[in-house]
Amino acid sequence: MKPITESEALFKSARQLMPGGVSSPVRAFKAVGGTPRFICRAAGAWLEDVDGNRYVDYVLSYGPLILGHAHPAIVNALTGTIRRGTAYGTPTRREITLVRLITTLLPGMDMVRLVNSGTEAVMSALRLARAWTGRDRIIKCTGNYHGHADSLLVQAGSGVATLGLPDSPGVPESTVKNTLVVPYNDLAAAEAAFGAHRKRIAAMIVEPVAGNMGVVLPQKGYLQGLRDITRAHDALLIFDEVMTGFRVHPSGAQGLYQVTPDLTTLGKVIGGGLPIGAYGGRRDIMALVAPSGPMYQAGTLSGNPLAVEAGIVTLEKLQEPGIWSRIARQTARLARGWKSRAEAYRIPLEVAVAGTMFGCFYTDQPVIDWNTAKRADTTRYAGVFHALLERGVHLAPSQYEACFVSSAHDDDVVSHTLDAVDAALADEAG
Numbered sequence: 001m002k003p004i005t006e007s008e009a010l011f012k013s014a015r016q017l018m019p020g021g022v023s024s025p026v027r028a029f030k031a032v033g034g035t036p037r038f039i040c041r042a043a044g045a046w047l048e049d050v051d052g053n054r055y056v057d058y059v060l061s062y063g064p065l066i067l068g069h070a071h072p073a074i075v076n077a078l079t080g081t082i083r084r085g086t087a088y089g090t091p092t093r094r095e096i097t098l099v100r101l102i103t104t105l106l107p108g109m110d111m112v113r114l115v116n117s118g119t120e121a122v123m124s125a126l127r128l129a130r131a132w133t134g135r136d137r138i139i140k141c142t143g144n145y146h147g148h149a150d151s152l153l154v155q156a157g158s159g160v161a162t163l164g165l166p167d168s169p170g171v172p173e174s175t176v177k178n179t180l181v182v183p184y185n186d187l188a189a190a191e192a193a194f195g196a197h198r199k200r201i202a203a204m205i206v207e208p209v210a211g212n213m214g215v216v217l218p219q220k221g222y223l224q225g226l227r228d229i230t231r232a233h234d235a236l237l238i239f240d241e242v243m244t245g246f247r248v249h250p251s252g253a254q255g256l257y258q259v260t261p262d263l264t265t266l267g268k269v270i271g272g273g274l275p276i277g278a279y280g281g282r283r284d285i286m287a288l289v290a291p292s293g294p295m296y297q298a299g300t301l302s303g304n305p306l307a308v309e310a311g312i313v314t315l316e317k318l319q320e321p322g323i324w325s326r327i328a329r330q331t332a333r334l335a336r337g338w339k340s341r342a343e344a345y346r347i348p349l350e351v352a353v354a355g356t357m358f359g360c361f362y363t364d365q366p367v368i369d370w371n372t373a374k375r376a377d378t379t380r381y382a383g384v385f386h387a388l389l390e391r392g393v394h395l396a397p398s399q400y401e402a403c404f405v406s407s408a409h410d411d412d413v414v415s416h417t418l419d420a421v422d423a424a425l426a427d428e429a430g
């Protein structure tokens, strides 16, 4: 590794101009310490920083780049598209193509509205659920992250149903008084919440595979249980598949677990690395969305030609025989290799694999929710993070994120990674 003098200098300048020197908090390395690498180019599975160091990338912009960085098909498509303009503020043919792909691939989506981020998709889906049911309250799970909309910045609470307390200054108590919080993977708590707030709950929103407390899989029957409970209480079930969509399965978590939500939110992969989000679901519910119905939601750059084109190319490529399953196989190989090397060094490690994403917890306890996730050894996570960074492997700078794999992560890249993991764990074992 070359000295990271340029990244250090740029980080110093950036902190003068941007809060924490970054455009999104997790990138500032606060959870792991040290200096974030300023990246200047990327291709395939590889990043290059401003000091000329190269890294195999498992962040992939926190999920979107399932085909790897600068995939030629995306670069070519965008080069052609940009010559025809960047945004028209009008309907376009290609929005129909992208939305038709999404509705074909995801069982729960008959109709879709494109927006510009996952946060916007979730905000809109919750407003729609409230409009449809005429109810105000929503339920979310501790440790689930659904973007930074005020009413969802609530991590407080555990146990049964706890009326949310704001988790960020600037979020008025009045905004979160209708947000209930229950533990993930706890059907009894969800049932109790519905019982305690009968007929006042519009929806429960859940990450069907949790990817924002590390990767935590739904226990057997959990998602179907939520489907049954929400239906029994005339509330909507919302799957937040911003991260899991096309990552955990070619048809999302709803395809993998065969549980169909009323509404789904998407982002990341469907934009192929450009800003995008989407919400959608049952046709009768989506008919409420303006201008076909009274529920208002709008966006200047929603459905813009560039993000739509990158999304179409990504989703179409993922349909090519064998592509998605090959990424999943490489993901499984990485997870197996990581686990076996940790065992060899007697380092307690729990690894969760979900299709083309995986997560590592340095703990000897099963991780099923936020309470068990936060028991993992984050100091060890930070140690391994830096040991790998020094060896040219770039993970998310927080235990509470996921690792993502792409079609560009071939056998050589995975072998390079596992060699680095072996050395990093040897360091950790001391």
Ligand code: KE4
Pocket (backbone or CB within 6 Å): 024, 025, 026, 027, 062, 117, 118, 119, 120, 122, 145, 146, 147, 148, 207, 211, 212, 240, 241, 242, 243, 244, 267, 268, 277, 401
């Ligand atoms: P965006 O507004 O960041 O596009 O999406 C918000 C969102 C909604 N739902 C889920 C399940 C998500 O994972 C996200 C965003 N994920 C984070 C990664 N943990 C984005 C990275 C970041 O915040 O910088």
